[in-house]
Amino acid sequence: MSYMEISNLEKSFDKNEVLKNISLTIEQGEFVSLLGPSGCGKSTLLRCLSGLETIDGGTFLLDGKDVTETPAQTRNIGMVFQQYSLFPNMTVWDNLSFPLTIQKISKSEQKERIEEVLKIVGLTDKKKAYPGNLSGGQQQRVALARAIVSRPKVLLLDEPLSAIDARLRKNLQIEIRRIQQELNITTIFVTHDQDEAMLMSDRICLLNEGKIEQVSTPIELYTKPKTRFAASFIGHYNVLSPDEFLQAFHTAPTDNKMTAIRPETIQISTEKPEENDLTHTLHGRIINNRSVGNTLHYHIDVNGITFKVDTLFRSFALYKNDQDVWLSLEKRNCLALED
């Protein structure tokens, strides 16, 4: 049995079915991200797990115990939100002691635990500060400390970094992951930023319109997307219907399924490449190109189908608009999708 077992979870707001038959298992100490576009149900799923939201169907087992009906206060789950939601009129120390006092933890144990978590989040010298005198990143670290000081079974983080500027955000991503691993605390992290999910997670649960599309390690999700949505959302794959594949390649795709091709697995050349059984060779014309950082993104027309092709930007644009080019790609990089 897994540490967290979520089975057939359903949630609607009036007629709006927000979560549809969600089943997911998570092991102790795992860091799982809920990733997906705005409105797909990430926060609602997190709130249902925390007990802040009721559910319409399904069960949730935590550490072998059915907590589906357990009220939020007694689920022993820590939560951090996008807004730090610290008490502004209390010092950092008092913000941390507050949940422990409610749990009737002795003053001496409180002291020990608070000093320990302040050390973990690197804010020992800020214990007497008020939240208003701390930076956004520091306030979010206090919020994290407050969530872990009660030693919860699970930590739920709802876009905790979205209000934090880009540079600090990178540091906090690494910090949160370090703290999570140090404490070996089972964590579910909501984000709509795929790079953040890729960097931090053991596994990513990709959601779309209230349904799970795929649950995989970051590498697997990137290299082996299972559905059209996963291929388009992660890595900006070329996704071709069987008819489009036939039009571009003059041959039918594997099992007549949708095909996904990663833009950087296609090579461009001006000379026709040598053909062999393991590769596809296509003739095309450059539609446009644009450079972003160290990557050149091309759109290339092949028999009326537009391919996205990415190459490393080596100081100048190699291919001009309207230029005839050859494309080659290994057949094993044409991935058959489930739907």
Ligand SMILES: Nc1ncnc2c1ncn2[C@@H]1O[C@H](COP(=O)(O)OP(=O)(O)OP(=O)(O)O)[C@@H](O)[C@H]1O
């Ligand atoms: N309390 C509520 N009452 C009514 N509808 C709600 C409520 N909370 C969420 N919803 C609806 O549920 C759907 C999913 O919302 P949710 O906030 O879970 O999405 P999300 O994936 O977290 O989006 P975002 O990334 O924008 O935060 C949306 O259509 C939203 O309008």
